[in-house]
Amino acid sequence: MSKILIIEDEKNLARFVELELKHEGYETEVRHNGRTGLEAALEEKADWDVILLDLMLPELNGIDVCRRIRQVSNVPIIMMTARDSVIDRVSGLDHGADDYIVKPFAIEELLARLRALLRRIEIESEQNITKQTTVIYRDLVVEKENRVVRRGDEVIELTKREYELLLELMENVNVVLARDVLLNKVWGYETEVETNVVDVYIRYLRNKIDVPGEESYIQTVRGTGYVMRS
Ligand code: CA
Numbered sequence: 001m002s003k004i005l006i007i008e009d010e011k012n013l014a015r016f017v018e019l020e021l022k023h024e025g026y027e028t029e030v031r032h033n034g035r036t037g038l039e040a041a042l043e044e045k046a047d048w049d050v051i052l053l054d055l056m057l058p059e060l061n062g063i064d065v066c067r068r069i070r071q072v073s074n075v076p077i078i079m080m081t082a083r084d085s086v087i088d089r090v091s092g093l094d095h096g097a098d099d100y101i102v103k104p105f106a107i108e109e110l111l112a113r114l115r116a117l118l119r120r121i122e123i124e125s126e127q128n129i130t131k132q133t134t135v136i137y138r139d140l141v142v143e144k145e146n147r148v149v150r151r152g153d154e155v156i157e158l159t160k161r162e163y164e165l166l167l168e169l170m171e172n173v174n175v176v177l178a179r180d181v182l183l184n185k186v187w188g189y190e191t192e193v194e195t196n197v198v199d200v201y202i203r204y205l206r207n208k209i210d211v212p213g214e215e216s217y218i219q220t221v222r223g224t225g226y227v228m229r230s
Helices: 011-023 034-042 062-070 086-094 107-132 160-170 179-187 196-209
Strands: 003-007 027-031 050-054 077-081 099-102 134-137 140-143 148-151 219-221 225-227
Touching: 003 011, 003 034, 011 027, 011 107, 027 034, 034 062, 050 062, 050 107, 062 077, 077 107, 099 107, 134 160, 140 160, 160 179, 160 196, 179 196, 179 225, 196 225
Parallel strands: 003 027, 003 050, 050 077, 077 099
Antiparallel strands: 134 140, 140 148, 219 225
C-alpha cells in the first residue's frame, strides 16, 4: 500500500483528495501548512511514497517546501498549482518536483498521474537492482541473474567453477586474492583439492576471456594469488 502525504491548506480540497485516495487504497495523511507539511515530509519513519504539495501555502510556500525536501530526500513530489502559469510550473519542476497538476483538476487526472509516477519509480528501482546484478570489468560483463558472461555481444561460455572464479575476481578489483581464499570461496570446504587447482582454473579462464596477444585480464601475484587491476 502506497503512503501519500497531502500538503494542502484548502481544507475541503484536502479532505476530498484524501477520501478519494483512501478509496483507491492509498494510505494518507494531511497537513494544512508548509511548515507542518515539511516536518511530516522529513519524518524519517514515515517513508512516503509520494507527496502531493500545494504551491500556495501559509507559513512556507510549496516551492520552499519542495526545495528543502530535495536537500535530503528523493521522495516523488507532485505539485498542485492553482495557476496555470508557465512560471509556476517551471519553478516547481526546477526545485525538484516530479510532476505538477493544475487546479481545479478532475480526481481521475490526479489518480492517473499518481499511478504513472509510482509505476515510473517502480521501474527505476527495478533498473537499479538490475544494475547491481551486473558486474563490469573493462569490456567483460557478467550478468549475475542469468550467469552470462559477455564481451560485447559475444557470450563467453564458462563452467560453473570458472564463472565463480571470474566473478570473485571481478567483484574484488584491485584486491589480491590468495589461492586459499579463492579455493574456499569457489570450491568451498570440500577441499580435498590442492591449491594448485586454482592455478589450473585460472589458466582455463585466461584461455577463454583473454584476447590473444594482449596482456591477461588476470594478473599473477607471485607467491600469493591473483588480481584484476583497474
Ligand atoms: Ca493553497
